[in-house]
Amino acid sequence: xxxxxxxxxIDAYYGMSHVLHGVSLSVGAGxxxxxxxxxxxxxxxxxxxxxxxxxxxxxGRVSYAGRDITGWAPHAIARLGxxxxxxxxxxxxxxxxRDNLELGRKEAPVAVKRExxxxxxxxxxxxxxxxxxxxxxxxxxxxxxxxxxxxxxLMGNPQLLMLDEPAEGLAPIVVEALAHQLALLRTQGLSMLxxxxxLSFSRAIADRAYVIETGCVRYQGTLTELDANPQxxxxxxxx
Amino acid sequence: MEPLLxxxxxxxxxxxxxxxxxxxxxxxxxxxxxxxxxxxxxxxxxxxxxxGxxxxxxxxxxxxxxxxxxxxxxxxxxxxxxxxxxxxxxxSQLSPIENVQIALIAHRxxxxxxxxxxxxxxxxxxxxxxxxxxxxxxxxxxxxxxxYGDQKRLELAITLAMRPRLLLLDEPTAGMEAxxxxxxxxxxxxxxxxxxxxxxxxxxxMESVFSIAETVTVLHQGRIVLEGxxxxxxxxxxxxxxxxxxxxxxxx
Numbered sequence: 001x002x003x004x005x006x007x008x009x010i011d012a013y014y015g016m017s018h019v020l021h022g023v024s025l026s027v028g029a030g031x032x033x034x035x036x037x038x039x040x041x042x043x044x045x046x047x048x049x050x051x052x053x054x055x056x057x058x059x060g061r062v063s064y065a066g067r068d069i070t071g072w073a074p075h076a077i078a079r080l081g082x083x084x085x086x087x088x089x090x091x092x093x094x095x096x097x098r099d100n101l102e103l104g105r106k107e108a109p110v111a112v113k114r115e116x117x118x119x120x121x122x123x124x125x126x127x128x129x130x131x132x133x134x135x136x137x138x139x140x141x142x143x144x145x146x147x148x149x150x151x152x153x154l155m156g157n158p159q160l161l162m163l164d165e166p167a168e169g170l171a172p173i174v175v176e177a178l179a180h181q182l183a184l185l186r187t188q189g190l191s192m193l194x195x196x197x198x199l200s201f202s203r204a205i206a207d208r209a210y211v212i213e214t215g216c217v218r219y220q221g222t223l224t225e226l227d228a229n230p231q232x233x234x235x236x237x238x239x
Numbered sequence: 240m241e242p243l244l245x246x247x248x249x250x251x252x253x254x255x256x257x258x259x260x261x262x263x264x265x266x267x268x269x270x271x272x273x274x275x276x277x278x279x280x281x282x283x284x285x286x287x288x289x290x291g292x293x294x295x296x297x298x299x300x301x302x303x304x305x306x307x308x309x310x311x312x313x314x315x316x317x318x319x320x321x322x323x324x325x326x327x328x329x330x331s332q333l334s335p336i337e338n339v340q341i342a343l344i345a346h347r348x349x350x351x352x353x354x355x356x357x358x359x360x361x362x363x364x365x366x367x368x369x370x371x372x373x374x375x376x377x378x379x380x381x382x383x384x385x386x387y388g389d390q391k392r393l394e395l396a397i398t399l400a401m402r403p404r405l406l407l408l409d410e411p412t413a414g415m416e417a418x419x420x421x422x423x424x425x426x427x428x429x430x431x432x433x434x435x436x437x438x439x440x441x442x443x444x445m446e447s448v449f450s451i452a453e454t455v456t457v458l459h460q461g462r463i464v465l466e467g468x469x470x471x472x473x474x475x476x477x478x479x480x481x482x483x484x485x486x487x488x489x490x491x
Binding site for chain 1: 253256276277278279280282283384386387388410413414415416417418419420443445480481482483484485
């Protein structure tokens with residue numbers, strides 16, 4: 001499998017706190033990779049580092065589609081086709097749902113064969129948003145904001161989609177629909193890096209997983225390998 | 240038994256959008272009730288109305304035989320209704336014990352005095368509350384550095400500092416991995432039992448809902464569409480089609 005994203009020995013800090021310690025991981029083209037680990041393990045920081053929102057220090061390198069993107073600005077990284085759905089549901093509260101979605105619009109590179117995401121298609125994925133198009137985003141409920149954040153990221157037609165706890169705060173029936181859609185996206189070759197506590201949701205779509213603990217990669221393998229290793233489950237995840 | 244809280248005909252709209260639509264229900268003292276429903280059903284708005292952060296357009300809220308509709312959030316809190324939020328709300332630059340001390344000071348309506356240090360105020364009581372939620376060994380350091388599960392525990396300790404009779408918890412297990420989730424669920428059950436608390440909570444994790452709640456109220460488009468014991472709600476065809484989906488149906 002062609003490597004799309006690679007992190008090599010990444011160290012990151014929040015002020016004086018050393019939060020990522022020599023993290024190396026990769027996502028292949030068309031691969032869905034899961035980040036597992038407890039709250040505060042460093043999963044969100046890994047995504048924020050890839051997006052250029054957290055600076056790395058030291059010799060570590062982030063590369064994407066063969067280019068070294070270490071130290072790039074977040075907007076430049078976004079233009080390469082990396083989309084992030086952050087855990088904290090950032091949106092333009094004073095703008096309407098539709099405007100938020102339109103702002104996320106970016107055409108996919110011509111080479112991408114996947115079906116393109118547009119307004120119609122994201123609204124079909126989240127029918128609940130269709131009725132809310134003229135509402136200001138700030139008046140949406142928490143779960144609706146979560147749907148909007150995911151829909152907006154899809155509007156950017158990313159090549160690599162990073163989802164930080166996408167199922168959080170969503171009604172069970174919406175989680176089912178989302179899992180179904182992500183599985184569909186996977187068959188269309190979209191690469192994804194997903195952090196998710198809801199394992200029944202994330203296991204179904206993932207190829208491989210990394211277990212993160214206190215800012216280090218403790219374990220990596222396919223989900224089949226992980227399943228066959230109860231010690232790793234108990235030690236690192238204990239779900 | 241007389242209900243602790245009685246809500247009648249409660250409504251609230253936002254610019255023509257009716258978020259809470261003529262809701263009536265009663266909570267008896269000691270009851271543990273879950274509020275579930277699709278995203279945008281009005282759960283958080285209802286919480287905001289009950290805790291005085293929003294005023295209703297119409298309807299009444301009676302608590303211990305007293306009309307509290309129109310009371311400020313602070314007054315309602317002092318009467319014994321305390322709440323948490325979907326997003327963890329603590330002072331992240333302060334230590335856990337300072338967070339609880341501030342809650343105790345605030346609840347007793349004492350303000351910080353410039354010339355007198357508040358560092359020692361209610362220290363023992365704060366320590367006791369921290370121990371109660373399982374944070375006995377975590378008094379110091381910045382809260383922002385606590386694990387997420389511990390921040391949720393701290394939030395409960397802060398809430399208990401208000402000496403509530405009625406607890407309103409908005410998605411208490413959101414964002415947690417399974418083990419922490421189970422720990423918090425056990426903690427909530429224990430706190431309710433030990434302190435004879437009445438509980439109303441919103442939650443999307445069905446395992447947590449069904450292991451805490453005695454009664455489940457289902458909200459849809461601002462209205463109560465069903466109310467009953469967990470197994471009745473879980474088996475209900477309509478609830479499955481608007482909210483639960485296939486995974487959490489009767490068979491599970």
